[in-house]
Amino acid sequence: MKKKLMAIAMTAAMVGSLTACGGGAKETTAAPTEAAKTEVAETEAKAEESKEADAGSGKADGDLITVGYAQVGAESDWRTANTESFKSTFTEENGYKLIFDDAQQKQENQIKAIRSFIQQEVDYIVVAPVVETGWETVLEEAKEAGIPVILSDRQMQLSDDSLYEAWVGGNFVKEGETCGDWLAKYLEDQGRGDEEINMVTIQGTIGASAQVGRTEGMDNKLKEHSNWKMLDRQSGEFTQAKGQEVMESFLKSYPDIDVVICENDNEAFGAIDAIHAAGKTCGPDGDIIVVSFDSVKAAFESMIKGDLNATFECNPLHGPRVAEIIQKLEKGEQVDKIQYVDEAYFDTSMDLENILKDRAY
Known part of the structure; x- marks a missing residue:
């Protein structure tokens, strides 16, 4: 749009320079040179060609x-x-x-x-x-x-x-808090509400808003449960490969991990691979509870398979x-500075196969 305005201004300037090129008191009687006439004609022809091309494409680029x-x-x-x-x-x-x-x-x-x-x-x-x-x-x-x-x-x-x-x-902080609330209820339903729970976290890219917020939200819930022990936290950089690498390190350092919190789904997929490779199991019927964030389609498939316990949506x-x-x-209207998208969470107690059919991501 701005380029179109600049082009109009340049054309006007060019025409102005052509009418003034004779100089002196008799400026109004000076005729454009043949070269100037040719340049104007070529400019008009190109403009017409561009106009026709825009019409053919349905919309002018300047619009x-x-x-x-x-x-x-x-x-x-x-x-x-x-x-x-x-x-x-x-x-x-x-x-x-x-x-x-x-x-x-x-x-x-x-x-x-x-x-x-x-x-x-x-x-x-x-x-x-x-x-x-x-x-x-x-x-x-x-x-x-x-x-x-x-x-x-x-x-x-x-x-x-x-x-x-x-x-x-x-709302990343809320996502982390929702995860903590879900975990508290899940452990209570399992009869493990008062049991000491050993946790590790595979964090996202350090300094990214999702990492900062989800870590903060989970920290808020850790303060409410004195029996929850966070053994370690390391960044998995939001990738599956790094998530697997970090989980392999955790498994070597801590033999009794009860819960793995992955700050996105892809890290969880890597963690699950590492858990299986170590001869352990995870999911609702496994040794280790695995939860993650984002709720992409592959996370639903992982829950249906029985490897992932829950995923917390980030739309x-x-x-x-x-x-x-x-x-x-x-239109010159005011907009809200902060605009959150709608989000939910999903776990293996739900009808995941039917939910998955309607997922857009």
């Missing part, structure tokens, strides 16, 4: 709202679903042009992407930040360029909240909510 999305990466099934939500929402058919960037879980790559978006004069920037800190400088650059920024999934720690318009994501379908925010901003 599209350009959105730059700096994604964390593709470290998990959840992230893949999140990316697809944006790609299926921000289409030309819906009135958008999406410029997508995969940062491969590196903050420096996201900062480069944001600066590239600024240079390309996008209309909006959406960021799913790798970590919470270190964003002030680049967001100030976006603000100076007049480009609104929307945060998705993970939050940022900023001294100036005006550097972004809104944040869309899950990845942020695309439509972000589009709703953009449409409100386009």
